Amino acid sequence: MRKMTFLLSAGLLGLLGIAAYVEFGSGNRASAADPAPADASPGLAVYVERARQAWSSIHSTSYPISGRVRDTATRSDVLLATDPRRTALSPAELGWLQKHHYPTEAELAALAAVDPTASDASLDPRQATLLGLALLRRGDGGAGVAVLRRAAARGSIYAYEEAAVAEYQQRLAQLGPSEDGDDVLRAHLEVAQILGDHQAEYLAAKYLPHYRQRDPARATAMQRYTSDFLLRLGAEAQSLEVPPPGPDPRPGLLQWQDLRRLADAGQAATVDVYAVE
Amino acid sequence: MPRISSVRGSFLGALILVLALVAIGWVFRFPQPESTADSNRRTVPATVTVAQTASGTRHGSSRAQVNIRRVEMTLSDVLSGDPRHIGLTNEEAAWMRRHGYPTNKETTGLDTLDTVPLRGSRDSHLATLHGMALATKGDFLGAAGVLYGATALGSTFAYEEGAIAEYRMGLERFGPSIDSDDILRARLEIAGILGDYTVDALIDKYLPSYPMHERAYYVQRHETVFLGKLGEDALLRGLPIPGPDPRPNAKAWQKLREDAKRDPAARVYVYVLE
Numbered sequence: 001m002r003k004m005t006f007l008l009s010a011g012l013l014g015l016l017g018i019a020a021y022v023e024f025g026s027g028n029r030a031s032a033a034d035p036a037p038a039d040a041s042p043g044l045a046v047y048v049e050r051a052r053q054a055w056s057s058i059h060s061t062s063y064p065i066s067g068r069v070r071d072t073a074t075r076s077d078v079l080l081a082t083d084p085r086r087t088a089l090s091p092a093e094l095g096w097l098q099k100h101h102y103p104t105e106a107e108l109a110a111l112a113a114v115d116p117t118a119s120d121a122s123l124d125p126r127q128a129t130l131l132g133l134a135l136l137r138r139g140d141g142g143a144g145v146a147v148l149r150r151a152a153a154r155g156s157i158y159a160y161e162e163a164a165v166a167e168y169q170q171r172l173a174q175l176g177p178s179e180d181g182d183d184v185l186r187a188h189l190e191v192a193q194i195l196g197d198h199q200a201e202y203l204a205a206k207y208l209p210h211y212r213q214r215d216p217a218r219a220t221a222m223q224r225y226t227s228d229f230l231l232r233l234g235a236e237a238q239s240l241e242v243p244p245p246g247p248d249p250r251p252g253l254l255q256w257q258d259l260r261r262l263a264d265a266g267q268a269a270t271v272d273v274y275a276v277e
Numbered sequence: 278m279p280r281i282s283s284v285r286g287s288f289l290g291a292l293i294l295v296l297a298l299v300a301i302g303w304v305f306r307f308p309q310p311e312s313t314a315d316s317n318r319r320t321v322p323a324t325v326t327v328a329q330t331a332s333g334t335r336h337g338s339s340r341a342q343v344n345i346r347r348v349e350m351t352l353s354d355v356l357s358g359d360p361r362h363i364g365l366t367n368e369e370a371a372w373m374r375r376h377g378y379p380t381n382k383e384t385t386g387l388d389t390l391d392t393v394p395l396r397g398s399r400d401s402h403l404a405t406l407h408g409m410a411l412a413t414k415g416d417f418l419g420a421a422g423v424l425y426g427a428t429a430l431g432s433t434f435a436y437e438e439g440a441i442a443e444y445r446m447g448l449e450r451f452g453p454s455i456d457s458d459d460i461l462r463a464r465l466e467i468a469g470i471l472g473d474y475t476v477d478a479l480i481d482k483y484l485p486s487y488p489m490h491e492r493a494y495y496v497q498r499h500e501t502v503f504l505g506k507l508g509e510d511a512l513l514r515g516l517p518i519p520g521p522d523p524r525p526n527a528k529a530w531q532k533l534r535e536d537a538k539r540d541p542a543a544r545v546y547v548y549v550l551e
Contacts, residue, residue, distance in 0.1 A: 234521025247508030
């Protein structure tokens, strides 16, 4: 009898031990009664670093780069004096530029060699963007804008921006300046920002430096146009039977803001600029 | 060494047995109900299988089992209800199904729906029902979180309901404010941008006298930020980024409203999900 009691007790103690291990020892569950681990309060800096690493990991998978990356040290005042839209301050930003079909310097330099009679339907969005730019350069504004708009519906944010500016300039040449023309361009640039390109601000500052965005009439018009243009982009994607372009924030917003703050303070820094060889 | 008597040994054995059973029971304890209001629960809708509630899909919906039915209605009946649930063509109903719009049957009895099996679902349809059930039970904070999560999974309807839940939470906690109105208006504008023009019915219902002309600047600022967040959320979850997908029949709805003014008793065929 004593032997049986002993064996039963030992067996049940074993079960108790297994249960305790599963509940408290396996590390799968947290318990309010658990003592805090040594790194439970690592401080804000550790969380910021973890978030940075998490975003870095997300960016590297979301924006893979094709080609060999080279980085060049550049002064920030030189960088900000030119069009910053095709400039990447990190490999992630470079990958984003590639994903959204921003042309390289070499591609822009070779625009004259693009066949203007090609049909954009047979081209990928990057080649279609280059075709649209080539048509604009040859003075065929109508066809250039149409090709760029279709490339935009297939994911080329650069094509969207270039089409907006080309259309604005054509209207300016034909009808002269107008508040409606300004509203339309501002709304297109807002769409480019919504799609992710924080550098579209450069175009707003260049073409619409005095736009009164807080004026209720301007704000109402711009808001309506912005919604309309986004819907039009979706309708265009539907007709092309491709997924609609959605908001895909370009990495590097804070870095660019820091450079601009530096410039506002009359200072400059040397930064690495990334490009594909 | 003192000898243990058989009575004390048996008592010790029984004590250990009880302790072991309690410990095992604790380890394999059942999950607690999400809310005390769940006591009289309804199970997950019949269109949803247990396997789907358990695993869902990475990005998608269990909606393949939802059918489209053609029904005849008067124009006044079509316009007196929530137009978001009505399609004027089969294609419009298919759009509703694609974007997570629930059936009328699913939206009844949400207050007694057992939400526990729906927790953490990666199925846009199930996540939408989960969020709607939480909102019906008055948990607006939880509802908004779940519904915005369902938006990332592809449900435009969830975005609209999330906006309403968020707005009602603000009203409940802080009372009415123009900032809350700005945010709701921006969110509903985004639902329109994602494609659903019938969201105008919600604007008329919740913000009938909103001063859009004076507040357009703030609405646009909110829209730009909220749309960016929608993209970031999808990136973080490793899901496709939602973009504008216009609902069919925008012009047909306008014509239907004009026809209803002339002859509200006229009958039309519409398409609903069931």
